[in-house]
Amino acid sequence: MxxxxxxxxxxxxxxxxxxxxxxxxxxxxxxxxxxxxxxxxxxxxxxxxxxxxxxxxxxxxxxxxxxxxxxxxxxxxxxxxxxxxxxxxxxxxxxxxxxxSYAVAFANRPLQLRGWSSLKPYLVGFERGKAALELRLKGVRMSPSNGVENGMRKLAGGRVDVHVEDYYSGMCILRQSGIRGIQPLHPVLERFxxxxxxxxxxxxxxxxxxxxxxxxxxxxxxxxxxxxxxxxxxxxxxxxx
The missing domain is CATH 3.40.190.10 (Periplasmic binding protein-like II)
Incomplete structure (x- = not known):
């Protein structure tokens, strides 16, 4: 035993x-x-x-x-x-x-954007803590959000001019939440x-x-x-x- x-x-x-x-x-x-x-x-x-x-x-x-x-x-x-x-x-x-991933600027009005530097005249939203976006948005007025949907709602409410997000993530939130009047702007800012x-x-x-x-x-x-x-x-x- x-x-x-x-x-x-x-x-x-x-x-x-x-x-x-x-x-x-x-x-x-x-x-x-x-x-x-x-x-x-x-x-x-x-x-x-x-x-x-x-x-x-x-x-x-x-x-x-x-x-x-x-x-x-x-x-x-x-x-x-x-x-x-x-x-x-x-x-x-x-x-x-x-x-x-395709970094895209979403907006609720037509804007002529081409590259990260073209965002400088605007107040730009993005999801807090996304290091790549923080790096690319240096020198731009930023308004971080707590999550993608929160960022899209800030944009819909006019609290930011654009929101930068992964293309598919942004489109998924727009369709699921029913938020209207927001469109991705072209061309893509960057492919990551x-x-x-x-x-x-x-x-x-x-x-x-x-x-x-x-x-x-x-x-x-x-x-x-x-x-x-x-x-x-x-x-x-x-x-x-």
Missing amino acids: RAYGNCLLVLLLLSAPSHAEARLVFSAFPDQGLPLFQICKRILVEAYGELGISIETRAAPAARALQYAERGLNDGELCRTSLLAEQRSDLLLIRTPLFE SMHHYLNPRHRDLAPRLEEVLRHMAQQGRLQAIEQQVLREAGLDDLSLP
């Missing part, structure tokens, strides 16, 4: 680390119903699944979510633009992009590659995940997931901005 108990204890001790490492938690924006989040999560659920790892997301305002990832309070960031790697962050960039980021303690995992994502991209799986999410959101009728 004692020998059986000792064997059982050894088995439990040996198995504990693998169970602890089989689940990772990532920071994410709070608007988890939006296409941007759903595309990233579905791709990464599938990719990590190939490695025998399950993932969860922990929603928080954009700035706080990034702090959680950088301080090691979770395992990384679900997805951010490639610009994050060019800033102060120590997070590990996974080089294969998950998809491309969206990437997954890992906390440095997972440095050994990064190349294995990179290999899986690269294979998924080559097989067309990343694009297939993106299109599926857009169909489910009722946005597949939209042409690229």
Whole structure:
């Protein structure tokens, strides 16, 4: 009986680390119903699944979510633009992009815009904590909002002149909320590659995940997931901005 108990204890001790490492938690924006989040999560659920790892997301305002990832309070960031790697962050960039986000200015009246510098005459809204937008909007009068819908309602109420947002996220909110009179302006301000980021303690995992994502991209799986999410959101009728 004692020998059986000792064997059982050894088995439990040996198995504990693998169970602890089989689940990772990532920071994410709070608007988890939006296409941007759903595309990233579905791709990464599938990719990590190939490695025998399950993932969860922990929603928080954009700035706080990034702090959680950088301080090691979770395992990384679900997805951010490639610009994050060019800033102060120590997070590990996974080089294969998950998809491309289109930064678009939304407005409730016709405006002639061409590039970020053309926003300078206006009061510009954007979602607080989105580092790439904060970087591009330096020198512009800014009015951050707490979430995409809040930003669109500020625009509808005339509290800002334009709101800069991911094209599909903005269109999704407009259709779901029933907010009228707001349109995306063309051309696109910038196309951002969206990437997954890992906390440095997972440095050994990064190349294995990179290999899986690269294979998924080559097989067309990343694009297939993106299109599926857009169909489910009722946005597949939209042409690229």
